[in-house]
Amino acid sequence: xxxxxxxQLNQQLWNIANTLRGKMDADEFRDYILGFIFYKYLSEKMExxxxxxxxxxxxxxxEISEDTPKGQEYLEAIKEESLEKLGYFLKxxxxxxxxxxxxxGNGKHGNxxxxxxxxxxxxxxxxxxxxxxxxxxxxxxxxxxxxxSTKLGRTAEQRNxxxxxxxxxxxxxxxxxxxxKIDVLxxxxxxxxxQFASGAGKKAGEFYTxxxxxxxxxxxxxLGKTRxxxxxxxxxxxxxxxxxLGRICDVLxxxxxxxxxxxxxLCRMNMILHDVHHxxxxxxxxxxxxxPQHDKLDAEAVVxxxxxxxxxxxxxxxxxxxxxxxxxxxxxxxKADFAFIQHMIYHLAENGVMAVVMPHGVLFRGAAExxxxxxxxEEKNYLDAVIGLPANIFFGTSIPTCILVFKKxxxxxxxxxxxxxxxxxxxxxxxxxxxxxxxxxxxxxxAKRIKIDKYSYVASLDExxxxxxxxxxxxxxxxxxxxxxxxxxxxxTGLKELETEMQSNDEIxxxxxxxxxxxTPF
Numbered sequence: 001x002x003x004x005x006x007x008q009l010n011q012q013l014w015n016i017a018n019t020l021r022g023k024m025d026a027d028e029f030r031d032y033i034l035g036f037i038f039y040k041y042l043s044e045k046m047e048x049x050x051x052x053x054x055x056x057x058x059x060x061x062x063e064i065s066e067d068t069p070k071g072q073e074y075l076e077a078i079k080e081e082s083l084e085k086l087g088y089f090l091k092x093x094x095x096x097x098x099x100x101x102x103x104x105g106n107g108k109h110g111n112x113x114x115x116x117x118x119x120x121x122x123x124x125x126x127x128x129x130x131x132x133x134x135x136x137x138x139x140x141x142x143x144x145x146x147x148x149s150t151k152l153g154r155t156a157e158q159r160n161x162x163x164x165x166x167x168x169x170x171x172x173x174x175x176x177x178x179x180x181k182i183d184v185l186x187x188x189x190x191x192x193x194x195q196f197a198s199g200a201g202k203k204a205g206e207f208y209t210x211x212x213x214x215x216x217x218x219x220x221x222x223l224g225k226t227r228x229x230x231x232x233x234x235x236x237x238x239x240x241x242x243x244x245l246g247r248i249c250d251v252l253x254x255x256x257x258x259x260x261x262x263x264x265x266l267c268r269m270n271m272i273l274h275d276v277h278h279x280x281x282x283x284x285x286x287x288x289x290x291x292p293q294h295d296k297l298d299a300e301a302v303v304x305x306x307x308x309x310x311x312x313x314x315x316x317x318x319x320x321x322x323x324x325x326x327x328x329x330x331x332x333x334x335k336a337d338f339a340f341i342q343h344m345i346y347h348l349a350e351n352g353v354m355a356v357v358m359p360h361g362v363l364f365r366g367a368a369e370x371x372x373x374x375x376x377x378e379e380k381n382y383l384d385a386v387i388g389l390p391a392n393i394f395f396g397t398s399i400p401t402c403i404l405v406f407k408k409x410x411x412x413x414x415x416x417x418x419x420x421x422x423x424x425x426x427x428x429x430x431x432x433x434x435x436x437x438x439x440x441x442x443x444x445x446x447a448k449r450i451k452i453d454k455y456s457y458v459a460s461l462d463e464x465x466x467x468x469x470x471x472x473x474x475x476x477x478x479x480x481x482x483x484x485x486x487x488x489x490x491x492x493t494g495l496k497e498l499e500t501e502m503q504s505n506d507e508i509x510x511x512x513x514x515x516x517x518x519x520t521p522f
Contacts, residue, residue, distance in 0.1 A: 087134030
């Protein structure tokens with residue numbers, strides 16, 4: 001599929017999403033549209049797989065009669081294999097295309113009122129996984145799709161009409177799932193999440209990291225690698241950031257944790273839509289700092305865009321927690337930034353790389369944060385690089401941010417790289433945007449670890465000590481631009497000429513005032 005075809009597909013999907021615009025907020029109709037797209041994906045995947053199984057019998061999955069003994073025999077056999085291979089099961093009458101047909105008064109199964117059908121089908125998808133390896137991955141996956149919400153329409157008939165229209169439009173789109181080498185649907189899903197994020201304001205930061213920022217993080221932690229055993233994002237949102245790693249190299253397993261249930265559901269859908277088999281991801285629902293869910297994990301790649309300066313309990317009990325105990329102090333309850341960093345370092349493998357987005361305050365704030373920062377640099381020597389990003393590139397906040405890169409086994413143990421990319425961006429409407437060349441320059445500079453005038457600097461650990469472990473980027477990267485020298489003599493001459501001209505103008509005005517018999521203004 002060409003880039004133009006992808007663009008047209010994305011626009012088509014966004015137009016369908018707009019069917020619900022005006023009825024509810026962006027972050028609400030997002031859940032319906034993405035949920036229906038996911039249902040369509042599961043259906044098409046199911047049909048393709050079933051038809052492949054039935055190839056030898058020379059029949060089509062939709063041809064199976066569900067009410068006959070022979071048909072039920074077929075369905076039981078297909079269900080067993082489908083649960084093993086796909087992790088879920090759908091009967092022919094439950095497939096998206098068949099429901100869409102019924103919604104428009106067509107099809108051989110029932111009438112055009114489809115709300116109850118869809119609700120049962122979504123429950124059946126979840127129930128089909130009970131007792132199987134995929135049960136946790138499908139548990140409550142569709143709970144945010146309330147088809148009886150009055151926001152879809154005051155009456156059941158009005159709601160049915162809206163849903164039938166959305167399904168009908170989606171049914172006309174070919175996601176080309178049979179072409180396994182392309183990821184049209186995954187790309188389209190990412191596009192829609194990005195579009196919803198741009199319209200969701202501050203809430204967007206809870207579930208989406210802008211694509212260009214994701215690229216920087218992903219490329220840094222996968223630098224020089226073609227395969228990664230495990231990738232981890234402790235604040236995974238919709239999963240867009242961690243999935244970016246899979247576009248660069250082969251990731252054997254994805255781990256993530258998310259405290260918001262709606263976003264957690266989005267993430268699991270996003271994994272499956274990107275054809276990540278349920279055995280290759282482990283996404284948990286809980287607060288990462290208060291209730292971590294991956295105790296034994298040592299990840300080869302760790303990435304995150306945690307909520308900036310979030311609050312946490314900072315309970316004294318955490319002083320016995322292995323994630324924090326060796327530092328001697330906890331991050332303050334009003335700012336959990338370093339708590340996230342400590343948590344991520346705890347789960348970083350000895351040969352791993354970690355990249356995390358942080359507010360600039362972590363670079364210079366004192367008290368407990370200063371103590372933790374010093375410990376990470378002086379005692380552990382884990383900090384590899386500090387990368388300053390432009391302001392206003394993340395949804396929901398306009399503050400400048402930075403990327404901190406950590407390694408437990410640094411190739412360059414005697415220094416820290418500083419990059420100031422804060423002035424390199426393009427302004428798009430009210431948002432600043434990192435261009436491909438900006439991303440490439442950051443990653444290339446990190447990879448080569450070079451000094452570039454007014455852009456990057458390699459600081460020795462001694463220099464960092466001299467600065468009392470203050471990592472504020474302007475201390476290391478001098479971006480000062482000298483102003484043009486002022487010609488004082490020329491300025492004085494200009495002032496004299498201006499004074500002469502003013503006197504001449506005063507005389508002219510005085511003459512006019514005399515002729516008009518009015519007092520002069522000076």
